[in-house]
Amino acid sequence: MWERQVIAERFQVQRLAGSGGMGSVYRALDQHTGTPVALKVLRRGRSASEDSGSETGTVTLTARGIGEPGGLKVRQAGEDREVARLEREARLLSRLRHPRVVRYIATGATPAGEPYLVMEWLDGETLTDRLKRGALNVEETLTLGVRAAEALGAVHRLGVVHRDVKPSNLFLRGGTLEGLTLIDFGIARRQSASPTLTSPGAVVGTLGYLSPEQAQGDPAVDARSDVFSLGCVLYRCLAGRAPFLEGSPLSVLLQVVSEPPPRLRTLRPEVPPALESLIERMLAKPRDKRPRHGNEVATMLRALERQRLSSASGKGAGGYPWRHLSEAERRFVGLVLARPRSEGTALAAQARTVRDVAERHRGHLEVLDDGSLMVVMVDGSAATDLAAQAARCALSLRPLLGGTVAVVAGRAELDKGLPSGALRERAMDLLAAGEREDGIEHAQVDEVSAVVRVDEVTAGLLRARFELETVEGGAVLRGERPAGRATRSTGKLVACVGRERELAQLETLFLHARDEARACAALVTAAPGTGKSWLLHEFLVRLRGRGEAMEIWVGQGNPTRAGGAFGLLGHALRSAVGLRGGESIAERRREARAWVGRHLDPSGPLCPDELVASLGELFALPPRTRGEDGNGTVFRDPAMLRTQMRRAWIHLVRTACAGRPLLLVLEDLHWGDLPSIRLVDAILDELHDLPLMVLALARPEVEEVFPKLWEKRRLQHIRLDPLTRRASERLARMTLGDRASDRTIAALVERADGNAFYLDELLRAATRGAGRALPESVLAMMHTHLERLDSGARRLLRAASLFGQTFWRGGVEALTDGEDAAAGLAELAAKELVTPQQEGRFPGEVEYRFRDTLVREAAYGMLSDEDRALGHRLAAEWLEQAGRPRVRSGRSSANLLDG
Numbered sequence: 001m002w003e004r005q006v007i008a009e010r011f012q013v014q015r016l017a018g019s020g021g022m023g024s025v026y027r028a029l030d031q032h033t034g035t036p037v038a039l040k041v042l043r044r045g046r047s048a049s050e051d052s053g054s055e056t057g058t059v060t061l062t063a064r065g066i067g068e069p070g071g072l073k074v075r076q077a078g079e080d081r082e083v084a085r086l087e088r089e090a091r092l093l094s095r096l097r098h099p100r101v102v103r104y105i106a107t108g109a110t111p112a113g114e115p116y117l118v119m120e121w122l123d124g125e126t127l128t129d130r131l132k133r134g135a136l137n138v139e140e141t142l143t144l145g146v147r148a149a150e151a152l153g154a155v156h157r158l159g160v161v162h163r164d165v166k167p168s169n170l171f172l173r174g175g176t177l178e179g180l181t182l183i184d185f186g187i188a189r190r191q192s193a194s195p196t197l198t199s200p201g202a203v204v205g206t207l208g209y210l211s212p213e214q215a216q217g218d219p220a221v222d223a224r225s226d227v228f229s230l231g232c233v234l235y236r237c238l239a240g241r242a243p244f245l246e247g248s249p250l251s252v253l254l255q256v257v258s259e260p261p262p263r264l265r266t267l268r269p270e271v272p273p274a275l276e277s278l279i280e281r282m283l284a285k286p287r288d289k290r291p292r293h294g295n296e297v298a299t300m301l302r303a304l305e306r307q308r309l310s311s312a313s314g315k316g317a318g319g320y321p322w323r324h325l326s327e328a329e330r331r332f333v334g335l336v337l338a339r340p341r342s343e344g345t346a347l348a349a350q351a352r353t354v355r356d357v358a359e360r361h362r363g364h365l366e367v368l369d370d371g372s373l374m375v376v377m378v379d380g381s382a383a384t385d386l387a388a389q390a391a392r393c394a395l396s397l398r399p400l401l402g403g404t405v406a407v408v409a410g411r412a413e414l415d416k417g418l419p420s421g422a423l424r425e426r427a428m429d430l431l432a433a434g435e436r437e438d439g440i441e442h443a444q445v446d447e448v449s450a451v452v453r454v455d456e457v458t459a460g461l462l463r464a465r466f467e468l469e470t471v472e473g474g475a476v477l478r479g480e481r482p483a484g485r486a487t488r489s490t491g492k493l494v495a496c497v498g499r500e501r502e503l504a505q506l507e508t509l510f511l512h513a514r515d516e517a518r519a520c521a522a523l524v525t526a527a528p529g530t531g532k533s534w535l536l537h538e539f540l541v542r543l544r545g546r547g548e549a550m551e552i553w554v555g556q557g558n559p560t561r562a563g564g565a566f567g568l569l570g571h572a573l574r575s576a577v578g579l580r581g582g583e584s585i586a587e588r589r590r591e592a593r594a595w596v597g598r599h600l601d602p603s604g605p606l607c608p609d610e611l612v613a614s615l616g617e618l619f620a621l622p623p624r625t626r627g628e629d630g631n632g633t634v635f636r637d638p639a640m641l642r643t644q645m646r647r648a649w650i651h652l653v654r655t656a657c658a659g660r661p662l663l664l665v666l667e668d669l670h671w672g673d674l675p676s677i678r679l680v681d682a683i684l685d686e687l688h689d690l691p692l693m694v695l696a697l698a699r700p701e702v703e704e705v706f707p708k709l710w711e712k713r714r715l716q717h718i719r720l721d722p723l724t725r726r727a728s729e730r731l732a733r734m735t736l737g738d739r740a741s742d743r744t745i746a747a748l749v750e751r752a753d754g755n756a757f758y759l760d761e762l763l764r765a766a767t768r769g770a771g772r773a774l775p776e777s778v779l780a781m782m783h784t785h786l787e788r789l790d791s792g793a794r795r796l797l798r799a800a801s802l803f804g805q806t807f808w809r810g811g812v813e814a815l816t817d818g819e820d821a822a823a824g825l826a827e828l829a830a831k832e833l834v835t836p837q838q839e840g841r842f843p844g845e846v847e848y849r850f851r852d853t854l855v856r857e858a859a860y861g862m863l864s865d866e867d868r869a870l871g872h873r874l875a876a877e878w879l880e881q882a883g884r885p886r887v888r889s890g891r892s893s894a895n896l897l898d899g
Contacts, residue, residue: 001026001041001110008108011039011118023114027121030105036121037105041114042086083115089185090117092160095339095435097371100151102171102183122183124175127167127233135240136177138271142305144170144177145234149301151182152230152294154370156223157432162188163221165229166209167236190436207252208232208242212285215256223293230297231282231290239267243283257285275304295425324817325799325871327791328864330411332784333419334377334390336363337406337427338397338450339370339435353400361393361560366418374427376419380787382528383409383780384757385559387461391477392560394452401450404434407477409458410776411783413864421865430455433473452477460761460777464533482554482575496538497734498727499531502718506539509716510693514550514661519684519692521713523669525700526720529757529781532697535720536667539695543663551662557671568666569676570618577619585621592619599656606651614648646682653683654690661691669698670705677706684713722754735763751854757781758854774857782858789831794862796824797833801860802871803879805853806837809846814878815871822846842882 001024005013011028014036018025023042030037086107093104103120110116127144130136136144148170155162162169164187173179211228213221235243243261244252255261261283264276278300284290291297336358340350354373355365363375375397377390387409394407408427412419434453454462455474462468467478496503506522513520526532540552555572574581577595579588589612597608612619656662664680666672680694694710696702702709709715723731728749736745748766751774752759761775786794799815800807812821825848828834833855840847850856863871 006031007039007110007116008106010106011037013039028118030118038119038121040086040117040119041110042082042116043114085186086115086117089188092158092185092188093117093119095158096154096160096185097339098151098154099370100147100181101154101370102181122171122173122181124171124173124179127170127172127180127237130172130175131167131236131240135268136237138238138275139308140177141234141237142275142301142308144180144237145230146298146301146305147178147180148182148230148233149294149298151180152223152226153298154294155182155188156226156293156295157428159190159432159436160185160188161190161221161223162226162229163214164188164206164209165226165233166206167233170233207249208245210253210256211287212257213287215253222287224287224290226294227282227290227292227297228284228287230294231279234279235261235264235283238271238279239264241267272304272308274307278304324874325795325815325867326864327795328413328867329794329798329862330413330783330864331378332383332386332410332780332787333412333414333423334363334386334409335407335419335423335427336375336377336390336394336397337372337408337431338401339372339403339431340401350400354397357396357400358393361389361396363389363393372431374418378414381559381784383777383784384461384464384528386784387458387780388465389559390458391452391454391462391466392480392558394477395479398450398452403450404431405450405452406431406434407452407454407458409461410780411861426455430474457776457780460764460775461780464757496531496535497731498723499535499538499720502535502720503539503542505716505718506695507542510543510661510663513693514691517689517691519688519690519694519713520716521680521684521694521710522696522716522718523702523709524695524697524718524720525702526697527699529755530720530722531756532720533667534756536665536695536697540665549660551656551660552665553662554665554667555676557666557668559671561671564673565675566617566673566679567676568669568672569679570620572664572666573615573618574620579619581620588619589621592621596652599652606648611648611652614644615652617645618649646679649679650683650686653692654687657687657690657692661693664692664694666694666696669696670702672706674706677709681710681713684710723752723756723759724754725749728752728754728759731759732763736766740766751852753852753854755781774854778854779858779861782854783861786833786855786858786862793824793828794859796821796828797855797859798863798867799871800834800848800850801856801863802868802875805856806841806847806849808840808842808882809848810842810882811845811875811878815874845882 001013003013003015007013007028010031012031014027014029016024017027017038023040026039026041028037028039029035090104090107093102094107097103102122105118105120107115107117148165152162152165162182162185164184165182169182169184171181171183173181209229209232211221211225213225232243239262244255244259264279265271265273278297282290282297291300338354340354351365351367351373354375358365358375361375361377362379363377366374366376368374375390375393377386377393379386379389381389387407390407390409394405397405406427408423408430410423410426412421412423414420418424430453434451453471453474454468454477459468459470459475462477466480468475469478502524506524509520509522512518524532524535540554543550543552553572553576555568555570555575557568558571561567577591579591583591592612592615593608596611600606600608600611606614612621616622653662653664666676666680683692684694696709729745732740732745732748744766748759748762752762758778758781761778765773765775786797789797795816796812799812802815803811809821809825812825813819825834825836825846829836829848833851834848835851837847837849850859860868
């Protein structure tokens with residue numbers, strides 16, 4: 001290649017940057033962006049020379065050579081094999097968008113037919129060059145280690161193993177440790193892939209950094225092999241030498257397989273024991289003794305980094321500068337994560353579309369460093385609502401994206417609006433698992449509708465209202481169930497046990513409306529999880545089971561369209577027609593006209609076209625003007641339009657009730673809208689002598705949203721109380737059968753405390769043999785319940801949770817900077833979250849207990865990591881001062897204090 005040659009009408013060669021046995025690397029100018037790039041070109045008919053096998057190069061060694069005289073033989077890879085490796089490297093890099101992984105730009109072939117790969121140009125030096133000037137100190141090693149582990153974590157999430165982690169493949173952008181970038185994926189491969197580019201039994205890697213499984217030629221290497229190699233790198237950074245680097249190549253391989261390296265602190269005494277211990281774990285011979293992947297290593301190194309900083313800054317006991325809990329807390333968050341296939345301007349356009357969808361679902365879009373799109377939802381809703389919100393967002397995004405979309409919901413700390421910690425890792429692991437199954441390594445991937453995957457926790461929150469297909473590690477989200485068709489997670493609670501009285505009331509109302517031709521209305525209110533949807537489902541099953549002619553229209557409120565004009569009633573009509581939202585306007589109009597035509601009397605005052613035009617807003621149709629096809633009328637005056645709509649609506653319901661009863665169900669009325677409420681009021685008023693029943697279901701706040709709801713229409717209000725203990729026991733026995741002891745049943749019923757959702761999830765966990773551990777879905781619901789308290793009350797609960805099930809006012813005050821907690825605890829007692837005890841265990845101290853373990857566990861789960869660590873120390877100190885010096889705080893102390 002020559003200077004100023006232009007490749008693919010885009011990359012202008014500037015100079016040769018380096019060359020080797022496989023080919024050459026040129027610095028080139030990307031004429032599209034004006035930035036320098038690295039152009040890696042494979043040479044055709046290259047020489048037989050290979051990399052030397054030194055630390056700066058990769059060796060490929062045949063295992064059979066180990067036992068032969070003359071030592072190891074260097075395998076000469078064929079030209080086709082190198083081309084395949086380059087293609088594989090391009091495919092992997094094209095999916096790895098991460099700030100610590102070299103960025104892929106393009107691939108192709110030169111006019112001479114030489115394959116090339118274009119990557120970003122990196123200015124700086126390799127870690128090999130940096131180590132030539134001496135070893136790193138502990139802080140520098142931690143800085144480098146965190147960043148290298150983060151890069152490997154991104155690689156491992158895609159199911160890829162780098163297989164050649166070494167100092168020369170860790171590039172220091174700008175010459176700084178903070179700028180570390182992982183390079184050279186020439187021998188990387190997927191964990192599940194067969195080693196087709198390596199001879200059977202071959203040893204692939206670099207002497208001094210090979211894992212034991214690589215040294216033995218095991219083809220089934222996984223992420224833990226890279227963890228071992230990174231441990232070798234960290235060892236060298238501190239010790240100034242690799243852990244296995246003495247004698248012949250055969251001697252080195254034998255050391256890797258069977259001998260431990262010298263103790264790190266004998267070579268570098270100032271290395272902290274905790275860091276030495278971690279590196280020893282990374283260098284363990286059995287792979288199951290090592291950390292599982294790069295992200296796990298990064299988490300451990302960050303913890304060591306924080307401890308080091310705390311110690312160096314001279315912070316107080318335990319390394320903290322303060323003596324009370326902070327205001328930080330974990331929130332309940334919904335996440336939708338996707339990795340788009342588009343790039344450049346197409347990616348920007350797609351991100352704008354995704355942002356619009358996210359905002360419609362009350363989410364916030366973040367574009368991550370690796371190019372992934374993450375929609376974050378935090379609004380204080382009930383856990384089931386927020387999970388449903390994230391699921392609906394993902395389903396809306398499904399037609400726009402190819403590949404996998406991951407949906408998770410759970411507790412997380414928020415850093416600048418982005419969730420950190422385990423929840424984010426859950427989303428990334430779920431996405432990576434889906435991408436592996438979807439064949440992410442193929443060079444060409446068809447643009448198909450995305451598969452929406454949810455993890456087990458989120459599936460538990462969605463199961464009642466969404467269609468899910470269980471798969472390993474979670475479920476595939478198929479869609480939302482039609483309104484009125486809720487189900488229970490165990491699949492066994494088919495009878496509405498404990499709701500016989502309420503069911504009888506509803507049936508009596510319906511029969512009265514049918515037999516006496518008298519319109520009536522009922523409102524069922526209950527807190528989230530109490531069982532409104534299951535009550536409705538059972539009621540509809542019973543009505544349909546009669547086999548009588550009747551009309552049932554079911555509409556459901558949606559938080560994303562709450563208050564939008566005619567949203568609730570429009571959903572009821574569109575559901576009755578069978579419209580799902582993906583139809584064209586012409587199809588929607590045609591289906592609506594056919595449905596209306598089946599109800600109308602041909603001799604009536606309105607023909608189907610006129611009625612559909614007047615109710616166009618309910619059918620989600622645009623206004624029509626006279627002259628489009630000779631039919632339909634729309635008035636420009638809004639008042640006249642509303643009058644026409646009201647008249648058409650009443651006429652439609654009147655004809656629908658002719659000769660058969662009509663049940664209009666409005667589920668989640670608290671998310672409804674006033675225009676819908678008024679149209680319903682109109683039919684209850686004008687059609688009072690027809691067999692019509694309106695059934696609304698809502699949360700208690702509906703009385704604030706719509707005060708004096710249908711008060712002139714003899715509304716019957718049914719308040720759904722928690723399940724009785726006897727009903728809960730019957731449900732538990734129906735699900736678990738005779739194998740469950742009375743003690744087990746009693747414990748489950750007590751934990752559920754009458755909440756149907758809690759009981760169902762607890763029973764589901766029991767059927768799976770989950771023991772006494774509280775399901776995350778149940779904790780999530782309680783967590784969001786506690787989030788509705790003010791910040792001061794939540795802080796008191798977080799502090800109290802550190803003592804266990806029993807706590808003391810003085811202890812809570814000690815953890816909250818001496819604030820008087822009497823009024824706040826009294827308010828929590830009034831809300832039945834905590835209970836004061838008659839006799840305290842410490843003289844002069846007011847003692848409390850959490851109402852149940854669920855409240856305590858949820859409060860404990862709201863603590864940030866730092867507050868949890870600090871709080872345990874402070875709680876232990878307070879207990880010692882209160883006269884219990886040997887009692888430890890936290891989870892273990894709870895049993896001691898309560899016993």
